[in-house]
Amino acid sequence: MNAPDAATGRIDVHQHLLPGNYLSALRRHGIAEAGGRALPDWSPEAAIAMMDEHRIATGVLSLSTPGTHLGDPVEARELTVRLNDAHAELVKDRPERFGMFASVPLPDVDAALEAIAHADDDLHADGVVLLANHQGTYLGEPAFDPVMAELARRNLVVFIHPADLPAAPVDGIPPFAADFLLDTSRAAFLLVRNGVVARHPNLRMILSHAGGFVPYAAHRMATGMALEAGRDITDVLEDFRTFYYDTALSGSPSALPSLLAFARPDHILYGSDWPFAPASAVTYFTDGLDKYLTSGAADPSASSAIDRTNAATLFPRLAR
Known part of the structure; x- marks a missing residue:
């Protein structure tokens, strides 16, 4: 199969x-x-084959949960450097096909700051991936304020991916099916509630899987937050709208109406979730996205914007 037009x-x-x-x-x-x-x-060759099948020119790659901090802080620092360096080499070899969200070994804040500096100054990463919670500490909690401030100072794009909830799992419910959506929603809630979004207006953060429950529940969240803090509901909603949202596992006729109704049109990005989403799931949700966007239910310009234009604006290197 031929590679898609770059x-x-x-x-x-x-x-x-x-x-x-x-x-x-x-x-x-x-x-x-x-x-x-x-x-x-996973292999680069398998990734490219999947991308060619789904007309994906470039995949911005990231590690999923559990990230690089597996319990030993020394090992975490070393593993993070080793993996980020190898990832950067992959991008260097195939810059038109791959991008890079660098990993950081949170909850070790000092090590995370070192990893961010290396990723930006030396590896020229396209952004950084953070888990919604790192071993029970959520993004938006004060412990991670130095990390968020540094990411904002460097103007790095942040990809937020869910992790297992810091609670016992429920038998019969795999975390990816429901808990991941709650985990992302919790992080987004705290990032807004605790003022991270307001303090760093240039911080561009992508929420995985159409933002979890955020588009559907944002008005409910904002109402509670406004009552608690005396804020204007409209202002809280605008904070939630500063997030970017990807379409991974969300190209369905039930998820897309909420996402398109809530998110800013230029803040919706295509996502596949491969290889954790197998090829059949990527096809199912990509076809669902295409079908919905061409059905007349959405603005005619939404398809090209979600497929490419919005991300090309967010990542100028990829636009070239």
């Missing part, structure tokens, strides 16, 4: 990589799944 193909902001040395580290810690799904096979 000037018109999709930009996928939610695509994962699982290099062999990361899988080895996970297995040393007895980790065989993420979010309730078995760790899938």
Whole structure:
């Protein structure tokens, strides 16, 4: 299958990589799944084959949960450097096909700041991936304020991916199916409630999976927040609208109306979630997205904006 046109193909902001040395580290810690799904096979060649099939010109790759901090802070620093350096080499070899959200070893704040500096100054990463919660501490909590301030100072794009909830799982409910959506919503709520969004208006943050419950529940969240803090509901809603939202696992006729009704039109980005979403799921939700956007239910310009234009504006390197 031919590669998509680099000037018109999709930009996928939610695509994962699982290099062999990361899988080895996970297995040393007895980790065989993420979010309730078995760790899938991955290779650059398989990624490109999937991308060609779905007209994806570029995939901005990130590590998924559990990230690089697996319990030992020394190991976490070393693993983060090793993985980010290898990721940067992959992008250097195929800059038209791959992008980079660098990993950071939170909840170790000092190590995270070092990783951010290395990723930006030396590796020229396209952005940074953060988990919604890192071992029970959520984005938006004061402990992570130095990290958010540094990301804002450097004007780095932040991709927020859910992790397992800091609570016991419920039998029969794999985390990816429901808990991940709550985890993302909790992080977004705290980032707004605790003023991170207001303090850093240039901080561009992408919420995975159409923002979890945020588009559907934003007015409810904003009402409670306004009552608590005496804020204007409209101002709170505007804070929630500063987030970007990807379409990973969300190209459905039930999720898309809420997303399109709430998010700013230029803040919606295509996402596949491959390889944790297998090829059949990528096809299902990508076809659903295409069908909905061409059905007359959305603005005619939404398709090209979500597929490419919005991400090209967010990542000027990829636009070139």
